[in-house]
Amino acid sequence: MEARSIPAALAPTAEGSRARTGAAAIPWPLAATVFAATSIIVGLIWDISWHISIGRDTSWTPAHMGIYLGGTLAGFANGFLVLKTTFRGTPAERAESVRFWGFRGPLGAFVSIWGAGAMLTSAPFDDWWHNAYGLDVEILSPPHTVLLLGILFVIGGACITALKAQNAAEAEGSGRAGTYRAIFAYAMGLLVTMGALAIWSDTRPYIGRSAHFYLYAAVPFPLMLAAAARGLRMRWPATTVALIYMLVFAGMGWILQPWPATPKLGPIRQEITHMVTLSFPLLLAVPAFAMDLAARAVAKRGATLQALAMGLAFFAVLVGVHWWFNAFMLSPLSHNPFFMGDHYPYEASPQSSWVRGEFLRLERTTADVVRGFGIAALVAVVSTRIGVAWGNWMRTVRR
């Protein structure tokens, strides 16, 4: 935890010359991969928004182009970096590389390349899938899972590349550490956004008083936030990363909502004149803050105890906050351009729980509720434990 004691970490180091070296431009592969990750996330949010407002799409919608651009850029930039390191690398570059099937390059580059490869593989698979089982009807299908995994790895590669820079700068005491930390936090924020998108259909406000909502939220978020809490050397790492997610998610909504759109698929049950957004993000910063606090309290304990404290703190506050925030999001109070609570997909039935502003209870008995929340809490702890391990490993990444 000593790293957290570095205040803001933007203060220049004593060694001016080194600071100047460190202050050189951000390495282009990092810049390219972070840009690629941003492009993919923007494209993905735009695409889901497109599907719930316009419905019909082709391979060449601007939203899809954003995703392709990101995947291609990540693949080519990191591929070039790997080829250069392998065949023309300086001894220094080769010294801080890892081996992969006879190639050499930074670990983050390989991770991003793998992600681009998975994205590429999902394309023909998804195309066949649509022909075999019907057009897009859900976010999570086997080919989409391959795609999402690929995206996760592209962004993960960006995280590792930023992380390596962060860790190296800190080891050298370079003044750029703060910048790299910020880039790393941003990449982690994109990763959390990605996780939020994958479970978006399962975390909508009208199921927000069923265990299902919390079970799904307990899968990606504790893992990613705990990894941030352990790996990101900031004062409030999980909170910061959660805030970045909220800002990206809400920001995309605010940007998209003024644009005119009409549904091109039926049945149309909502009057749509403008882009329907993904509504307001989850209030993830609050449980993330609880996780940060818990992480401090148990910083010196073993990883499993840390996971128990951080995971339960996260889960308890998540339930406490969202039990009420979901009610707010279902109420007319959220029907405004800020919260976008009335952004229903074009085919949402006026009789559906969501549109009527009612909770849909998926558990029938109290025993079901208790069991459901119990399982969700357990999942949160396990997810946190994996996140702690991942975060601990991230602190060590040097290549």
Added chain:
Amino acid sequence: MGELDADGAPVNALSMRVRALARRAGLALTVIACALFGSAHVGTTDAFFDGMAGPFPLRVSVRMPGVIPGQAQITVRVLEGNARQVLVQAAQWNVGTKGAPAPEPAGLVTGAANTWSAPLWLMTRSSYMVNVTVEGPAGRGTVTLPVVAQSTSRLGMDRWMGYGLATLGALLVGGLLTLVGSAVREGGLPPGEEPDRRRRTRARVATSVAAGIAGLALLGGARWWESVYATCERYMYRPLASVGEVRGGATPGAPATLRFRVVDSLFFSARQTPLMPDHGKLMHLFAVREPAGDVLAHLHPTRVDSASFDAPLPPLPPGRYRLFADVVHESGLARTLVATADVPARGDRSAPKGFSSAGDDAWLAGGPSAGDAPLGDGLRLVWEDRGPFVAGADTALRFTVRDSAGAVAELEPYMGMGAHAMVMRDDGSVFVHLHPMGTISMAAQERLLRRERGDTALHGADQPTPAAGDAHAGHAADVRYPGTLTFPFAFPKAGTYRVWVQLKRGGAVRTAAFEARVR
């Protein structure tokens, strides 16, 4: 399922997920096996239409996708007049055009004069109205075609595509394991250092663990895929279980009845709209003798209880008969039910060769005509273009009725139509009931238009308007049709087909049979 209001047909992540959840949670959200509801015709759901849109005569084909949600392809040929623009729109029956995307211009097909084409997006397994609007100097006209969207086909994976995907998948898994190994072995090494034995061992352990997890994930993925496939299978179109039986007639001289009974409990689903008459009849029952297809009867059973339909059995030669029963629901969904019945030898009642009729019921005992088919009274039916036909290609079955002098004969309406045609592949895998206006059900067309006008004639309130009723029942006795008949159609697959044509003249329904070869 066909009838279901769109709430039941998941079109987005929301409904799909929540429904899955609800099922798991045991909630009584109604998710009914959509597929078990049938489709019009057997072996094809494609729709063909010949008719007018305002001042413009059209020929329209709607090629349906194998799976729903999917894209149909509509092709509109404007036969006369200068069309400036053709607009198409698909609307789910129960939301109508109010809940449908705005009509969109179809694109001009290059190389084909006055032909326009566009995709239609059909998102739910249900009855749809397809509106075709033609605009030109002569004005603007719209025609509504009922089509039935059903999942009917399974898509296999091409062998090379399978190999390709498997290779890519293996590369991804191999790459993933290598990544895990590299990350553990070298990721944390300060620059320039070589991994020691401890790191190498840890990398091996991590790779093994990752391999185990990847294996489990792949297994899980396979299970997931299987469950998607199983769901898809469940939603696949299947005809409702039905049985046919001959009742009575055992003793010489006693009347016999052919009973068609739907035994599928889904027929009684609350989400199923009632049947309505088409051409004035609640059911059109076609009986074809197996295996040669050398006898055809077109009967009109009346309903004796909610699932049983009885028709007097005409004097048919004994044997096993394949039964095809066409019915139309008030949603506009037309479907063909399939069963078999054994017709016993019936003592004193001989089965005469050739065609006969009683009222609107008509039958023919006899194989296909090699040349022109004799229709009695000096009339003959000439098939103008016997093919060979090409599977999948838009075509038309063109016939001319000539009298003994060789002149084109006039026809009386037979159940509101100039003629009826039945097309059956010799193995029974395709059966379509056609009219000169095409494959579509007029009753469905009329019902969809009535709903569109705000008439919610749903659930038992079926009282055809007098005009429509007359036209369907063929009571407008002074109507005459020219003896030149064109049935727009496309044979769905290659093989040998039997084609029967039925028409009315001199108060008698006359039936002729032909054979068509399709490449």
